[in-house]
Amino acid sequence: MGKDTKDLNTQDTPALENRRRFLGRSALLGLAGAGVSMGLAGCKEEAKPAAAGTAAAPAPAHAASSHEVAPGQLDEYYHFSSGGHSGEVRIIGIPSGRELRRIPVFNIDPMVGWGITNESKAIIGTNPDGSLKYNTGDTHHVHGSYKDGTYDGRWLFVNDKIHSRIARIRMDTMEVDKITELPNVMGFHGIFPDKRDPVDEKINYTTRVFCGAEFHCPLPNDGRDLDDPSKWGALFSCVDAETMEVRWQVRVDGNMDLTATSYDGKLVASNQYNTENSAELGGMMASEHDACVFLNVERIEKLVKEGKFTTIGKSKVPVVDGRKAANSDPKTAVTCYVPVGKNPHGVNASPDGKYFVCAGKLSPTSTVIELALVHKWFAGELAKERDAVVAEVELGLGPLHTGFDGKGNAYTSLFLDSQVVKWNIEKAIAFAKGDKTAKYVVDRLDVNYQPGHGFASMGETKEADGKYFNSGNKFSKDRFLPVGPLHPETEQLIDISGEKMKLIADHTAYPEPHDGIIVRRDVVKTRKIYNMDDFPNKVTAETSGIERKGNKVHVRMLSMAPAFSLPIIRVKKGDEVTLTLTNHDKIEDLTHGCAIPNYNINFIVNPQETKSVTFKADKPGAFWLYCTHFCHALHLEMRSRFLVEA
Ligand code: K7E
Ligand code: CUA
Numbered sequence: 097m098g099k100d101t102k103d104l105n106t107q108d109t110p111a112l113e114n115r116r117r118f119l120g121r122s123a124l125l126g127l128a129g130a131g132v133s134m135g136l137a138g139c140k141e142e143a144k145p146a147a148a149g150t151a152a153a154p155a156p157a158h159a160a161s162s163h164e165v166a167p168g169q170l171d172e173y174y175h176f177s178s179g180g181h182s183g184e185v186r187i188i189g190i191p192s193g194r195e196l197r198r199i200p201v202f203n204i205d206p207m208v209g210w211g212i213t214n215e216s217k218a219i220i221g222t223n224p225d226g227s228l229k230y231n232t233g234d235t236h237h238v239h240g241s242y243k244d245g246t247y248d249g250r251w252l253f254v255n256d257k258i259h260s261r262i263a264r265i266r267m268d269t270m271e272v273d274k275i276t277e278l279p280n281v282m283g284f285h286g287i288f289p290d291k292r293d294p295v296d297e298k299i300n301y302t303t304r305v306f307c308g309a310e311f312h313c314p315l316p317n318d319g320r321d322l323d324d325p326s327k328w329g330a331l332f333s334c335v336d337a338e339t340m341e342v343r344w345q346v347r348v349d350g351n352m353d354l355t356a357t358s359y360d361g362k363l364v365a366s367n368q369y370n371t372e373n374s375a376e377l378g379g380m381m382a383s384e385h386d387a388c389v390f391l392n393v394e395r396i397e398k399l400v401k402e403g404k405f406t407t408i409g410k411s412k413v414p415v416v417d418g419r420k421a422a423n424s425d426p427k428t429a430v431t432c433y434v435p436v437g438k439n440p441h442g443v444n445a446s447p448d449g450k451y452f453v454c455a456g457k458l459s460p461t462s463t464v465i466e467l468a469l470v471h472k473w474f475a476g477e478l479a480k481e482r483d484a485v486v487a488e489v490e491l492g493l494g495p496l497h498t499g500f501d502g503k504g505n506a507y508t509s510l511f512l513d514s515q516v517v518k519w520n521i522e523k524a525i526a527f528a529k530g531d532k533t534a535k536y537v538v539d540r541l542d543v544n545y546q547p548g549h550g551f552a553s554m555g556e557t558k559e560a561d562g563k564y565f566n567s568g569n570k571f572s573k574d575r576f577l578p579v580g581p582l583h584p585e586t587e588q589l590i591d592i593s594g595e596k597m598k599l600i601a602d603h604t605a606y607p608e609p610h611d612g613i614i615v616r617r618d619v620v621k622t623r624k625i626y627n628m629d630d631f632p633n634k635v636t637a638e639t640s641g642i643e644r645k646g647n648k649v650h651v652r653m654l655s656m657a658p659a660f661s662l663p664i665i666r667v668k669k670g671d672e673v674t675l676t677l678t679n680h681d682k683i684e685d686l687t688h689g690c691a692i693p694n695y696n697i698n699f700i701v702n703p704q705e706t707k708s709v710t711f712k713a714d715k716p717g718a719f720w721l722y723c724t725h726f727c728h729a730l731h732l733e734m735r736s737r738f739l740v741e742a
């Protein structure tokens with residue numbers, strides 16, 4: 097339709113108009129300069145517990161209106177949630193909100209020994225001296241692997257924004273098995289698995305994971321160009337889902353923020369808020385338009401195959417040029433930059449596979465881009481990139497992220513308005529085409545208070561079922577008992593099975609949840625116990641014992657409730673000790689722990705699992721190596737003497 101974002105399609109309920117006026121609409125729309133950070137963080141008037149909003153209104157009959165799951169009953173869904181700068185991923189039951197598990201990813205977890213055992217250190221990454229390369233992380237987006245357009249229950253992928261790493265979680269054990277650091281990028285933010293191969297019909301499952309990098313940095317980042325950010329750049333990366341190696345990267349104009357993939361496997365999109373390529377806050381807001389960029393996966397991989405790429409610094413990863421200057425002919429272009437409203441945040445693909453919704457953030461709009469039209473542009477059959485936009489509708493202030501119910505409705509979080517707005521995509525398109533009677537806003541719900549991500553049950557799959565929507569909110573200060581100056585955040589569960597949304601539960605969240613997915617429970621198939629043969633260093637009754645080679649001592653031990661196989665472990669001060677422990681119990685959930693006082697050792701071994709630690713025996717004395725995980729009536733007695741001779 098090729099219209100400018102300035103003539104916004106506006107349509108709203110009177111209540112919202114009042115609210116906007118109250119908030120000072122023009123001031124917010126004209127955000128500029130130093131005020132913006134304050135504006136985004138705290139401009140909202142001190143929010144009150146929802147009294148006047150729809151949240152408290154009596155709801156009509158709903159299909160799924162209770163969050164209560166009776167004692168002994170199981171939840172219907174798993175919610176896999178990112179953990180923000182805690183560096184972890186969490187598993188929450190939906191609708192109960194019960195926290196089921198924490199998966200350490202980029203953080204250290206002494207309960208399981210993540211970051212303590214040799215096996216976990218090897219996954220996280222170590223320095224030449226064996227110490228951890230990083231022990232911090234910032235997870236924002238967790239997404240599952242796909243088959244035939246829905247989750248296959250195989251893997252979860254999550255980003256680390258701090259150190260630009262991608263982690264893979266096996267869903268049968270809910271443990272990380274691979275972490276890869278992306279070269280030459282900074283601020284790796286958006287992540288999304290592909291849903292099928294762009295070319296090979298038979299590959300209808302995830303084989304790639306796409307990664308958007310938000311921050312520009314020198315290329316390579318080796319000390320050059322520190323004072324000339326105009327030379328800095330941002331790359332988009334493709335990681336092989338199986339090997340977790342970086343397949344290729346694309347140099348782009350502007351930055352890459354969040355990421356979404358098409359159901360046909362051909363395109364991947366990223367919203368760009370810094371098309372200005374600026375290093376300054378003001379500069380990042382200079383332009384009235386930013387972009388949602390689409391990458392043509394097939395064409396990129398063809399260029400890589402033909403050797404039409406460069407490399408950056410020490411990295412051997414092929415880098416294809418996706419900048420505008422090199423992609424002026426749509427028929428050969430690898431990138432299509434679709435102009436959208438100012439500083440967008442969030443791009444999401446609708447479950448029918450037809451649309452991408454890019455939320456405005458500094459523009460009160462959501463832009464609907466039709467996939468088929470982007471394909472047309474790549475075929476040279478669309479005059480302008482902007483013509484792929486089929487609607488750009490006003491929703492409210494600070495739109496960030498969008499979920500879908502599979503019934504044609506989108507649910508967009510409004511950070512500044514503290515609302516979730518339900519809107520109908522086809523009606524929005526009709527409205528944009530000129531049918532001013534098309535009521536695209538279906539409902540609004542106040543949330544408490546500043547929503548970031550919102551996502552619906554199975555909403556990122558073609559099996560979107562429209563039952564639950566989770567709103568992850570910041571600034572939830574008065575929603576729970578105060579627990580010190582730092583408050584919990586809120587995950588609010590919304591029943592979206594009816595015409596009107598209904599808030600049905602508040603769950604606490606340890607800061608800070610961002611994105612998550614809600615997965616039907618039958619998709620998830622976890623193992624009951626481990627397979628001992630999966631561990632090459634397993635300890636058997638025959639190999640249990642202590643082996644010395646010079647000052648290197650290998651202690652091989654097994655656990656079987658309620659005892660360790662070695663009652664006494666004797667070493668000498670200065671020895672380098674490797675302790676390998678295999679749990680020979682076969683009963684589901686019969687886990688043992690292993691802690692050594694004053695040696696900072698603590699980890700668990702699950703049934704049939706093997707783990708090891710290596711440390712210097714630098715403190716003489718007697719230390720009770722004991723079982724930390726309650727395993728047996730004689731759990732307290734389950735210990736060995738670790739003796740270090742002076
Ligand atoms: Cu909006 Cu990092 Cu997805 Cu958080 S990002 S909210
Ligand atoms: Cu073994 Cu407690």
Ligand code: CA
Pocket residue numbers: 369370371372379380381382383385386438439
């Ligand atoms: Ca911008």
